[in-house]
Amino acid sequence: MSKKTRLLSFAAVLSSLSLLAGYSPVAAAAKPAAAKNVPVITFGSWVPWSTHPGHVKLLNEINRENRGKFIIKPVYTPPSGYDQKLLTELAAGDAPDFFYVDYGFVSSFAANHTLLDLNPFLQQLKKQYLAANPQNYYPASLAGDSIGGQYYGLPFIDQPYVMYYNPQLFKAAHLPMPTANWTWAQFLRDAKALTVPAKHQFGYLQASGWPPLETYIWSYGGHMFNSKGTQAELTSPADLKGIELMQTMVRDKIIPSQAQIENLNIEDLFRQGKVAMFLGGANDGNYTYGNHPINTSIAPIPRGTQQVTGDYVAEIAVNAKVANPKLVVQAYLDILTAYAHTHVVPPIRQFAQKLQSIYVNSAPGGHIPAVRIPIILDSMKFARSLRPMQNMTNYYNIETNDLYDPILLGTSSAKAAAQKAEIDMNNYLKNPNG
Amino acid sequence: MQKVIRRPRRETTMGYLFISPWIIGFIVFVAGPLIASLIISMTNYNLLSPPQFIGLQNYAQMFADSNFWLSLQVTFYYALLAVPVDLIVALVLAIMLNQNVRFMPLFRTIFYLPALLPPVAISMLWIWILNPAYGILNTFLRTIGLPQPQWFLTPQTTVPGYVIMSVWGLGTWMVIFLAGLQNVPAELYEAAVLDGSGVWAKFWHVTLPMISPVLFFNLVMGIVGAFSFFTQAFVIGQGTGTGAGVSNSGLFYSLYLYQKAFSELQMGYASALGWALFLIVMLLSLLVFRSSALWVYYGGESSS
Numbered sequence: 040m041s042k043k044t045r046l047l048s049f050a051a052v053l054s055s056l057s058l059l060a061g062y063s064p065v066a067a068a069a070k071p072a073a074a075k076n077v078p079v080i081t082f083g084s085w086v087p088w089s090t091h092p093g094h095v096k097l098l099n100e101i102n103r104e105n106r107g108k109f110i111i112k113p114v115y116t117p118p119s120g121y122d123q124k125l126l127t128e129l130a131a132g133d134a135p136d137f138f139y140v141d142y143g144f145v146s147s148f149a150a151n152h153t154l155l156d157l158n159p160f161l162q163q164l165k166k167q168y169l170a171a172n173p174q175n176y177y178p179a180s181l182a183g184d185s186i187g188g189q190y191y192g193l194p195f196i197d198q199p200y201v202m203y204y205n206p207q208l209f210k211a212a213h214l215p216m217p218t219a220n221w222t223w224a225q226f227l228r229d230a231k232a233l234t235v236p237a238k239h240q241f242g243y244l245q246a247s248g249w250p251p252l253e254t255y256i257w258s259y260g261g262h263m264f265n266s267k268g269t270q271a272e273l274t275s276p277a278d279l280k281g282i283e284l285m286q287t288m289v290r291d292k293i294i295p296s297q298a299q300i301e302n303l304n305i306e307d308l309f310r311q312g313k314v315a316m317f318l319g320g321a322n323d324g325n326y327t328y329g330n331h332p333i334n335t336s337i338a339p340i341p342r343g344t345q346q347v348t349g350d351y352v353a354e355i356a357v358n359a360k361v362a363n364p365k366l367v368v369q370a371y372l373d374i375l376t377a378y379a380h381t382h383v384v385p386p387i388r389q390f391a392q393k394l395q396s397i398y399v400n401s402a403p404g405g406h407i408p409a410v411r412i413p414i415i416l417d418s419m420k421f422a423r424s425l426r427p428m429q430n431m432t433n434y435y436n437i438e439t440n441d442l443y444d445p446i447l448l449g450t451s452s453a454k455a456a457a458q459k460a461e462i463d464m465n466n467y468l469k470n471p472n473g
Numbered sequence: 474m475q476k477v478i479r480r481p482r483r484e485t486t487m488g489y490l491f492i493s494p495w496i497i498g499f500i501v502f503v504a505g506p507l508i509a510s511l512i513i514s515m516t517n518y519n520l521l522s523p524p525q526f527i528g529l530q531n532y533a534q535m536f537a538d539s540n541f542w543l544s545l546q547v548t549f550y551y552a553l554l555a556v557p558v559d560l561i562v563a564l565v566l567a568i569m570l571n572q573n574v575r576f577m578p579l580f581r582t583i584f585y586l587p588a589l590l591p592p593v594a595i596s597m598l599w600i601w602i603l604n605p606a607y608g609i610l611n612t613f614l615r616t617i618g619l620p621q622p623q624w625f626l627t628p629q630t631t632v633p634g635y636v637i638m639s640v641w642g643l644g645t646w647m648v649i650f651l652a653g654l655q656n657v658p659a660e661l662y663e664a665a666v667l668d669g670s671g672v673w674a675k676f677w678h679v680t681l682p683m684i685s686p687v688l689f690f691n692l693v694m695g696i697v698g699a700f701s702f703f704t705q706a707f708v709i710g711q712g713t714g715t716g717a718g719v720s721n722s723g724l725f726y727s728l729y730l731y732q733k734a735f736s737e738l739q740m741g742y743a744s745a746l747g748w749a750l751f752l753i754v755m756l757l758s759l760l761v762f763r764s765s766a767l768w769v770y771y772g773g774e775s776s777s
Contacts (some may be wrong), residue, residue: 152522297626298607440719
């Protein structure tokens, strides 16, 4: 073999290897990028595209429909530490053109002029896209997106919290199934009857941070802060009732101890039938455990003095530094529209009404059971989002250190915990970064 | 004559060229970031907006920051417990592994093995060992009728939990002690035996002085290690509280610095914390170096 032949063979092997390494559905999705003069728009998310053929298909469809206009190229960032990585990319001027933003971060990103003010574009495009008109969205889903009336992001998913329950355990305890309008008092009675210490079976699950304490406080008419967001209200009678509800769960031993759930996936305890009720997002489904179908049902969250539930919202925002904002916003709205056909629950009302048509991989028959749909859509109506605050990390620190941990570990009374939390929250409101 | 002068100059240039990768690496990756962090420590900088010069405000802010004092308290508590305990256990293990018994290489390998595991894997393992409900340690304590601490779920036992973990991974210290022990001349022990010394007297008057330079090295490294303790606190802290254990009982200094820098993007304050940590460790190391003249034996030479 001559030197030239050897070199050619080596080059051939190298190019074959690079072809093999480079092939993936995602690469295929971005393949048209080779087309000349077609702008490539990058879309950052925590979705591992290579393992989500549905997402790749959706992206390919958008790219096909917009052939010659733009090409959306997915950029994957692992979910662990996503916000920090995104911040670093924004600081380095290397962030994608539009990207996922976790709830509560839109306002702080926008305050640093890193997000595009969407208002002028939404105004222009609202006749073309349902997703471009904020009035089409469930109001709670937009709570984190608007600053002074200007929109800096839009939600792509809004999951209200619903009560998942295990009908077999209810039946075995001779209890009626939960219905709409059930109360926290009824819930506590049921949870107690469903707790069987000898079988290590519990009525409910409450960990530090999940389900959120705000949900209980809201259901008794309380609020974490006053309407202006200048004063904490944790010692108000309504707030105390919500905090006491969590303490009752500990006192009545209807929840496993924190030692028993430390480092466990708590939702798995529900799926395994060790816990009878679990408050989770509507998208959780809980249709299967592993690959095995499980028998679960849902009910609206119990009510205190009013019917309120929390929700999980995630958003997509546009990078302020994009070269062609109008084109990027069009691609962005295409993605939001496509997502409204694939994500449970779409935050846009018109799409949410077609919830039964959304394909859900783990659901029986690939769709949400009909009996669940009115419960989810009703919950959307009374769902409430957390008020976005500056430096949410400090907010969560106070909530965990002053409320969840002392109450769940039984080291403080609800009143004493609320008093300490109120002082710390007021200090936080004065100086969020302190 | 000219040739004689030129050659060293050429050699000098060549020398610098050869070490240039290190010099460039040092300037770019060590000296540059060091100077940059000093400058950033005097600014208000969140990565997204340009830094604003604020003088020494970040340093002044530390005095009023309760979490700064808490993190110092947690770190000092850990250092005070972990460094002596680890030194003693490592020394005892090294003495045991310095005996002339069968299968000694196997024992040495077994005892050293945990030191090879990455800190994240160690953390994941110990999360389960110290699980209050299902952990093997509490199961053992329950079996022998002793109280079972809640470990990382109780502020009082969080740091002791980390200390127990640190004991498990002290294989490197043990090997260094072992090397020191093997360098102690056998004649000294023979002479001590002839003088009627027992086991304790031999350890106290021969072994300890002879391995004192090794002890000194391990002590300095232990202090530096304790003050830069991060990975285990970060991994385990995620499971409880808000990333630093229940009621911030696992808020080690390095973890707090990380939270300020990368969760809250207070790069200026985090840099100031970094410099404060540098000063603390330097001060402690200086104290240990100063004290070494009193207790470190360098084969008849003065340590000073």
